[in-house]
Amino acid sequence: MQWPQLPDYGCFLRWPENGQGFIHPDDTPIATQLIPSPRVLKRVSFDGVYYHYVYGRLRFRLRPAMWLPIRIEAIEIGDQVETKGVGLERERFVATVWGMYYVQRKGCILYRLRRGEQLVPKLFSGDQLRLLTNKTTVRPPTTRYRAPNWNGKGETVPDTQLDE
Incomplete structure (x- = not known):
């Protein structure tokens, strides 16, 4: 089975037919407030058992369940x-x-x-x-810098003096 690329977005317009067993027991109060609804949820990660969802400040976990995937614009909650x-x-x-x-x-x-x-x-x-929110991402570093060497007095020591 191929897992979706995360994060992705979607909603649960209808309640899944098998009761509440797909909701993490600790997250039942939050999930039952948000599902079913037209709210667009952000699925951010998968821990092997549960998908982790975010809606604004609310976070909850659900087992894999059928939902309606939605392609979003660049705008998200909090922007x-x-x-x-x-x-x-x-x-x-x-x-x-x-x-x-x-x-x-x-x-x-x-x-x-x-x-x-x-x-x-x-x-x-x-x-x-x-x-208006700037969503630029920083690319991974490509330049390698040598770690500074300290002499214990708060001063850097050139590499040539280390061998003395």
């Missing part, structure tokens, strides 16, 4: 975004992504935003948002 204004129809503002919901009939993800401590009542699609 800072700016709304795109359209004439006088939409106000422009900066907010944080608070929730992600998959709308099956539209085939897209809608985002719930939070401005400060207040949730914005309207949901936004990805094309109405501009990502």
Whole structure:
């Protein structure tokens, strides 16, 4: 069996038919609040028995179960975004992504935003948002540096003096 490349995203729109046995016993209260729902969950790792899921600050574990995989845009929960204004129809503002919901009939993800401590009542699609969070990744180092040699007094010692 080939395991999916992680992280990946998806949702459980329906409850799996075999009860709650697929949920890690310690995570039942969290998982039963989030499943079933259109919330887009992030599957971050697999420990050999359970997949580890994240939704914002919530974390839980599930055994492999059928879910609906979803291809996401570059926007995730916790990212800072700016709304795109359209004439006088939409106000422009900066907010944080608070929730992600998959709308099956539209085939897209809608985002719930939070401005400060207040949730914005309207949901936004990805094309109405501009990502402000810089998600650059650092590539692995390719240059090898010699470790400094210390003389015990807080000073570096050239390699030639080490043999003395």
